[in-house]
Amino acid sequence: xxxxxxxxxxxxxxxxxxxxxxxxxxxxxxxxxxxxxxxxxxxxxxxxxxxxxxxxxxxxxxxxxxxxxxxxxxxxxxxxxxxxxxxxxxxxxxxxxxxxxxxxxxxxxxxxxxxxxxxxxxxxxxxxxxxxxxxxxxxxxxxxxxxxxxxxxxxxxxxxxxxxxxxxxxxxxxxxxxxxxxxxxxxxxxxxxxxxxxxxxxxxxxxxxxxxxxxxxxxxxxxxxxxxxxxxxxxxxxxxxxxxxxxxxxxxxxxxxxxxxxxxxxxxxxxxxxxxxxxxxxxxxxxxxxxxxxxxxxxxxxxxxxxxxxx
Numbered sequence: 445x446x447x448x449x450x451x452x453x454x455x456x457x458x459x460x461x462x463x464x465x466x467x468x469x470x471x472x473x474x475x476x477x478x479x480x481x482x483x484x485x486x487x488x489x490x491x492x493x494x495x496x497x498x499x500x501x502x503x504x505x506x507x508x509x510x511x512x513x514x515x516x517x518x519x520x521x522x523x524x525x526x527x528x529x530x531x532x533x534x535x536x537x538x539x540x541x542x543x544x545x546x547x548x549x550x551x552x553x554x555x556x557x558x559x560x561x562x563x564x565x566x567x568x569x570x571x572x573x574x575x576x577x578x579x580x581x582x583x584x585x586x587x588x589x590x591x592x593x594x595x596x597x598x599x600x601x602x603x604x605x606x607x608x609x610x611x612x613x614x615x616x617x618x619x620x621x622x623x624x625x626x627x628x629x630x631x632x633x634x635x636x637x638x639x640x641x642x643x644x645x646x647x648x649x650x651x652x653x654x655x656x657x658x659x660x661x662x663x664x665x666x667x668x669x670x671x672x673x674x675x676x677x678x679x680x681x682x683x684x685x686x687x688x689x690x691x692x693x694x695x696x697x698x699x700x701x702x703x704x705x706x707x708x709x710x711x712x713x714x715x716x717x718x719x720x721x722x723x724x725x726x727x728x729x730x731x732x733x734x735x736x737x738x739x740x741x742x743x744x745x746x747x748x749x750x751x752x753x754x755x
Contacts, residue, residue: 495735499728501728502728503515505725506723506725507725515725519726519728520732522726522729528705528708529713532708532710532712532713535706535708538620540685540689542620543624543627544685544688546624547634547635548635548681550635550636551634551635551636551638551677552636552670554572554635555635555636555637555639555642558572559640559643573636574633575633576630580630580697581694581697583626583629583630583694584626584694585697587626587694588613588697591612591614593609596612598612613698613699613703614703619699623695623707626694627691627694630694631684635677638679639673639677639680642673642675646673650668651668675752678745678749678752679749682742682745685742686741689737696712696715700712701713710730710734714734717730
C-alpha cells in the first residue's frame with residue numbers, strides 16, 4: 445500500500461543492439477525487394493518461362509496441325525540415332541574450331557602490330573575495325589557475290605597469281621573453310637581490340653629487365669607479352685566460341701545449309717526441323733541439347749581463363 449508509483453513501474457525491456465540493427469536491415473531488404481520485383485518478373489517471363497516451356501515441348505510429339513502426345517525422352521533418343529543431327533554437330537564443332545583459332549591468331553598478331561608506334565596508326569586501326577560495323581546479313585550478301593565461280597572477285601584475284609578458280613561455297617569440300625573466311629574477316633577486329641586493351645595495361649618492368657638480360661623481341665613476346673595478355677585473349681576466345689557455336693545468319697544467307705547438307709550446322713538443322721518440317725517437339729529437343737553443349741563449352745573456357753589470371 446505504501447509503495448510509490450516509481451516502485452510499482454514495470455522495468456522496460458531493453459532489446460539487444462544487434463537484434464535491433466538486424467531487424468532494421470531486414471526491413472530495408474524487404475523494401476528493396478519491391479524495387480527489384482519488376483525486373484525479376486521480367487526475367488521469369490522473358491527467359492526462364494520460355495526455357496521451361498521448351499523442355500516441356502521436347503518431351504512431346506508435337507507437329508504443327510496435329511494433336512500432341514507425351515513421349516518422354518523419345519525425342520532425345522531419336523537424336524542419338526539421327527545421322528543428320530550427328531553430322532551437323534560434328535560440322536558445328538569443326539566450324540567453331542576454325543572460326544575461333546584463326547581469329548585468335550590473327551587478332552593477336554594485329555594487336556601486336558597496332559600496339560607499335562608508326563605513322564597513320566590511328567587511321568589504319570579505324571580501317572581494320574570497319575568490318576565490325578556491318579551487319580551479318582549485309583556481309584553475307586556481299587561475300588555471296590564475291591564467292592561466285594564466274595563473276596566473283598575472289599577467283600579474279602586468284603587468276604592474277606596463276607591459281608585456278610575455286611568453287612568456294614558451291615563445293616562440299618570447300619564450303620566450311622569458305623564460310624570460316626567470312627567469319628574471320630568479320631570478327632578478327634574484335635579479338636584485336638580486346639587484346640590491344642590488354643597490351644595497353646601491361647607493366648613495363650618485365651620488359652626493362654628482359655632488355656638488360658639481352659632478350660630479343662621474340663623472346664620477350666613469347667615469355668612476357670603472351671603470358672600476360674593470355675587472360676584478355678581468353679575473354680575473346682570465350683566470346684568467339686559462343687558466337688561461332690550459334691552462328692546462323694551468315695551461313696543461312698550464303699548457303700542455306702548447302703550444297704546438300706555440307707554446311708548444315710546445328711542451328712540450321714534446328715531451323716529446318718522447326719520451320720520447314722514443323723516438328724516442334726523434335727526441334728525443342730535439339731534446342732535443349734544445343735544449349736547444354738554451349739553451357740559445357742562456356743564453363744570449360746571460364747575454368748581455363750581462371751587458370752590464366754595473373755597471380
